[in-house]
Amino acid sequence: MSIIITGASGYVGQELAAALLTTLPDATVTLTDVIRPEVPSSAAQHASRTTCIEADLTSPDVVAELFTSTHRFDTVYLLHGIMSSGSEANFELGMRVNLDATRSILDRLRSVMTGVKVVFTSSLAVYGPAPTGFTITETNFPPVPSSSYGSQKLIVETLLNDYSRRGFLDGRAVRLPTVTVRAGKPTQAASSFASDIIREPFMGNKAVLPVSQDTEMWICSPKMVVRNLVRAREIPKEAFGESRSVNLPGLKVSIREMLQALEEIGGPERRVLVEERYDPDVDRIVQTWTPDFDPARALGLGFEGDVSMRENIREYAKRFE
Amino acid sequence: MSIIITGASGYVGQELAAALLTTLPDATVTLTDVIRPEVPSSAAQHASRTTCIEADLTSPDVVAELFTSTHRFDTVYLLHGIMSSGSEANFELGMRVNLDATRSILDRLRSVMTGVKVVFTSSLAVYGPAPTGFTITETNFPPVPSSSYGSQKLIVETLLNDYSRRGFLDGRAVRLPTVTVRAGKPTQAASSFASDIIREPFMGNKAVLPVSQDTEMWICSPKMVVRNLVRAREIPKEAFGESRSVNLPGLKVSIREMLQALEEIGGPERRVLVEERYDPDVDRIVQTWTPDFDPARALGLGFEGDVSMRENIREYAKRFE
The missing domain is CATH 3.40.50.720 (NAD(P)-binding Rossmann-like Domain)
Incomplete structure (x- = not known):
């Protein structure tokens, strides 16, 4: 094949x-x-x-x-x-x-x-x-x-x-x-920050959060x-x-929940590496994405539902163990 | 301009x-x-x-x-x-x-x-x-x-x-x-019959109805x-x-209602010129068109609602007076 x-x-x-x-x-x-x-x-x-x-x-x-x-x-x-x-x-x-x-x-x-x-x-x-x-x-x-x-x-x-x-x-x-946590480099996706704020701190780098912590996203x-x-x-x-x-199935999470999971799994020393710096251009795009989906059709076709944010970050963190 | x-x-x-x-x-x-x-x-x-x-x-x-x-x-x-x-x-x-x-x-x-x-x-x-x-x-x-x-x-x-x-x-x-009654010639639209069955009898010609009389259409x-x-x-x-x-706004009518309006305005001598001859290819396309629309958005924007089927045919028939 x-x-x-x-x-x-x-x-x-x-x-x-x-x-x-x-x-x-x-x-x-x-x-x-x-x-x-x-x-x-x-x-x-x-x-x-x-x-x-x-x-x-x-x-x-x-x-x-x-x-x-x-x-x-x-x-x-x-x-x-x-x-x-x-x-x-x-x-x-x-x-x-x-x-x-x-x-x-x-x-x-x-x-x-x-x-x-x-x-x-x-x-x-x-x-x-x-x-x-x-x-x-x-x-x-x-x-x-x-x-x-x-x-x-x-x-x-x-x-x-x-x-x-x-x-x-x-x-x-x-x-x-939105696929997160992506390994590799920041991308040209407007949603890049959703991976950056987890990945970069684990790499010991600062990361920029361009939207409010209240922002909810449908991620996978x-x-x-x-x-x-x-x-x-x-x-x-x-x-x-x-x-x-x-x-495709995903998970609704707020940025706040993502940062809490980062702190829980990566520790406060990683959490502090995320700096809030509002970017209206990114925010304008992100705010048009709804975080509410019912993935019944996908599940019915045999696609799989996602793991929790904590499990997701834990999986990502494995490469640093 | x-x-x-x-x-x-x-x-x-x-x-x-x-x-x-x-x-x-x-x-x-x-x-x-x-x-x-x-x-x-x-x-x-x-x-x-x-x-x-x-x-x-x-x-x-x-x-x-x-x-x-x-x-x-x-x-x-x-x-x-x-x-x-x-x-x-x-x-x-x-x-x-x-x-x-x-x-x-x-x-x-x-x-x-x-x-x-x-x-x-x-x-x-x-x-x-x-x-x-x-x-x-x-x-x-x-x-x-x-x-x-x-x-x-x-x-x-x-x-x-x-x-x-x-x-x-x-x-x-x-x-x-579906725009009906179109003057001119039959077209390559799958819906062409919806005009043909009115126009052709008024021209003294036979017309073919390729779908059931029960078929409902959203016409204008x-x-x-x-x-x-x-x-x-x-x-x-x-x-x-x-x-x-x-x-765009339109009107929901059945083919039966269209033929009744034809007979009423054009007379039984025109009605008999419509011959039912089922065409599965045309019917397959037409059956995928829903006849139920709520034109609230169009009306709100200032577009106009349609006239009745009888008024529509009467308007078409004027050219033969």
Whole structure:
């Protein structure tokens, strides 16, 4: 079985690659990114089943070379993208990478690999602000994105649904909550701070909190996101019904609760490294994200619910033991 | 004041041009279509204020020539498109005309006419099937299109919202109900029969009804659609809130009621010209359209509610008196 991941140099891409290599002993995994990806260190023993390719997917020629009729992938994981703040700051770049490159891949796939399974990481940023206290499901609230990032994600979802309905592809769009605690570096996601305020103190660095402690977020641990991405390819396509889009399970937490968990597990010496410095640009985006979701559809499809914030941080802290 | 209409050879385009020329005595109106549009006969006296241009909008060069920084339009009406059955039958053509050409216009406009008012005729086909008896509003039910046509409309809406949010353009997407009674010829819309079964008998021709008489539809008279398209450019942009998309008012009628109104106004000799001949392909599309909408948002914005089916047919019948 052969699987490919785009955006595989990113944090989620690396974790997903490691999980696939570990759980599927017969699988070969191709990793691509605009910078040549590494074999994840936690899966170094599977390097012989891993191919790492530098590929700028905004080039149709590169896409045509990557996906050919002579090598059929079992699943194509589309994880590449410019993140939320990045897409807001550079509109053209976001459109080119998040929309045009993705569409050109979908079109190439339907021509050389008709019906292939495609797992796309969408985002709950497809939703604009909901009324206070309103709990969103896939069927009770229309996505009206408040960012170019969310718009681009929603457009790809719409394409993926239509391509799946027509039998061109077998798409699965999983809408990720804010993933925290992300290892690695701060990102161009507006939500980057939600990982920074835990990760950086554990690294001995200061971190900036740009929003109020009262802010509530719908978050998900990396472990569970990866597990659910693996799951996404296992669900029979018939189970999805009218729409291939699913809101992934997560957890509602306030920043205050996150900082309490940090202090509890990392100690007050780490807690003091978080400095509150309000950033209206980040806050404007974050306030449009609702923290209230009912993940019944995802759970019904076989996706898994998340662990607690404390368990999440404890898992992250393991690497420093 | 200068206004342009794309798809201006179509039935709604011609009616809209006539309405604009008649109600705005100072306006010049540019009509474009892939076939050179005519000045609407009902507005022949305004021919001097009308420019008719043959333009294939799938060509970026043609788009660049049509929209330049030296001539600013007050409003750009985007009515061109491949209709629902046509887009389902020829996927590539639908994508090229309904999505790519429209996006290239939006991009051209934001570069040479930043902030220009754009009125886009979307469609209630952005919605897939709703639960029986469920009444759709803009905020209680997510659009998940069941056709490529609906998908392409939804994608343009998403672009228009993001472009408006960013101040690139001032977009207004009006989602049209099934427009009936359309004069002219049968179209490539899956809903074409809803006009055919009234228009053709009045012309002395047979018409085919491809769905059951029990089928209920959310329809709108041409007169009211045109009046609401005129209205769309008059509404202050601030009134739209988070979304530039509006479900236009209409009327819920069954095919049986339409045929009764035909018989009442046109006589039994016209009624017998409608032949029931079930077409599963058309029916499959039509059954995904819900007939239940609450147009409160549209009415609140200043759009107008529709006339009765009898009044609608009476209006159509006038041309034969």
